[in-house]
Amino acid sequence: MLSGTAPSTQLVRRVNAGAMLKAMRGAGVVTGTELMASTGLSRATVISICDELVRLGWLRELENQRGTGDYVKGRPARRFVFDDSAASVLGIDIGANKITTIVADMAGTSLAQVTMPFRTYNVSAAERADVLDRIAADAVEKAGVSPDSVLAVSVGVAAPVSRGGEVLTVQEFWKSFDVLRIVSERHGWHVLLENDANLAALAERWQGKAxxxxxxxxxxxxxxxxxxxxxxxxxxxxxxxxxxxxxxxxxxxxxxxxxxxxxxxxxxxxxxxxxxxxxxxxxxxxxxxxxxxxxxxxxxxxxxxxxxxxxxxxxxxxxxxxxxxxxxxxxxxxxxxxxxxxxxxxxxxxxxxxxxxxxxxxxxxxxxxxLGDGIVSLGAIRHALDYVEEHALDLSPASLP
Missing domain, CATH: 3.30.420.40 (ATPase, nucleotide binding domain)
Structure with a gap:
């Protein structure tokens, strides 16, 4: 019985932390009471997770000053703000004729977008790998963020992708073009793969007409x-x-x-x-x-x-x-x-x-x-942010260089 309790408790805590980050992203300064209302969590859970997220570098706690408009009788409410600049994510769309990359902060705000076309119509795996390598580095440099700040990279491909992030094996081209290896080994980033149309659906529901x-x-x-x-x-x-x-x-x-x-x-x-x-x-x-x-x-x-x-x-x-x-x-x-x-x-x-x-x-x-032809890379940003929110307790911006 006890052997299953700790993992289950940790899983619930991760889910709760993700829910809180989602509620705080773009919300500005929030109090524990407001987080309780938006997430349905208890005060003890909210404050405990806030303390941990502050320690990890996701949140900043603001000082409460008596005499300000925020002060109420009794103990001042603790106030927190999500640090949008704590880290960054990349969204990449590998198209038939070009690759598009977006770099975004933790609020999902685009910091840079770069598109590179392929030199030829029938593109080899080697050329795709070269363009993918260069565009990722160029986009990060243009965004003005450190490569070490990137916590997740989502890549959209025109092929079926399993829940585990593996390209369907019948797609012969993707066997020779190992996106995971190219991005993770050359840059040291955590890479997620997803079908391009699936990412388009995420983008449309996030920022589009859906x-x-x-x-x-x-x-x-x-x-x-x-x-x-x-x-x-x-x-x-x-x-x-x-x-x-x-x-x-x-x-x-x-x-x-x-x-x-x-x-x-x-x-x-x-x-x-x-x-x-x-x-x-x-x-x-x-x-x-x-x-x-x-x-x-x-x-x-x-x-x-x-x-x-x-x-x-x-x-x-x-x-x-x-x-x-x-x-x-x-x-x-x-x-x-x-x-x-x-x-x-x-x-x-x-x-x-x-x-x-x-x-x-x-x-x-x-x-x-x-959303234009950048819809897949935008959906990849949403996909990467979802991953970061889900694993927030395992990812620590405070430990980044």
Missing amino acids: QGVDNLVVMLAGDRLGSGILESGRLLHGQLGGFGELGYLENVDGVGDTYGIAHYAALWGREALESGADTNLRKLCGGDPEALTAEMVFKAAADGDHSALKALDLMALRMARVIGSISTLVNPELVVIAGGVASSAEALLPGIEQHLPDFTFTPPRLATSA
Whole structure:
């Protein structure tokens, strides 16, 4: 009986400490009474954990001065403030053509953001490793923080990732590109891996249009489609990290693959050009169909171009099938289209909403993300902060150089 008591007590204490840090982050100066109200913990627990968090360097206790507006009759309330600058975290998005890194403080405030493109389209594991190594160091230097202050690094990858942070073994590329080893061995940081769409879901619920939404699907919909899914506020992974993977779309009529909005907008625009259609797309791409981009198609559609509008109508129907299929499976309240294509995809929403009831009995609300193409690295910051909060009693900013 006793052998199980100490670990259980320590686990509860860690959970309580994480809850208190979450309540204090961004709240300014708080008293023990206010922490009791926001966490539901007893006064003894709150004060005990506050004392420990002060010792570890997470909190600062402020002096109470009699005669100030904070003074009340009797014993002055103890006041604490979360030290946002106690340490830092990194969020990294390893994309197909570039890597983006954000450095943030403990309040989640961005201190620096750096993006580095790859030199070639077909990028080798060695080049990715080189860019990853350089961008992490450059971002920390730009943020003006010490590398030793970094307590956690979260990295988003375009592959299923298990709850234990392992990339699904069938993804051959990630066997040769060992992100954990590159970052942890070269920099000495604790590294977390997560699927990029899952991180996008965390970002959208944290700072985007899904704040307060517990049942959510966020779809990265650029060149490829990927989804991150929250149910009752909890990110879902499945047995091997494959929850939300969209390979099944190959078997959905009218869809057939996992290519995204950017891919098909450009493809159908090129087909219009090659058919000899009278379209403004020709001028936008300088007469070169291979130079046509999704942004050009959306721009032409906004100007009323018939061929571009036809491409968007096809896209709206296709995305209605995609969203309808996943909504039938997981029944979200909200589906957010995210990534670099999100700002343009706003034009698709009326068409998707019109078609959606044909493909699901439970059509969700739809939105496009305003977080831009930095959404994955932002979600990685949230992921890293969650880890730090969960392990706050094991991580001591006061011990950092």
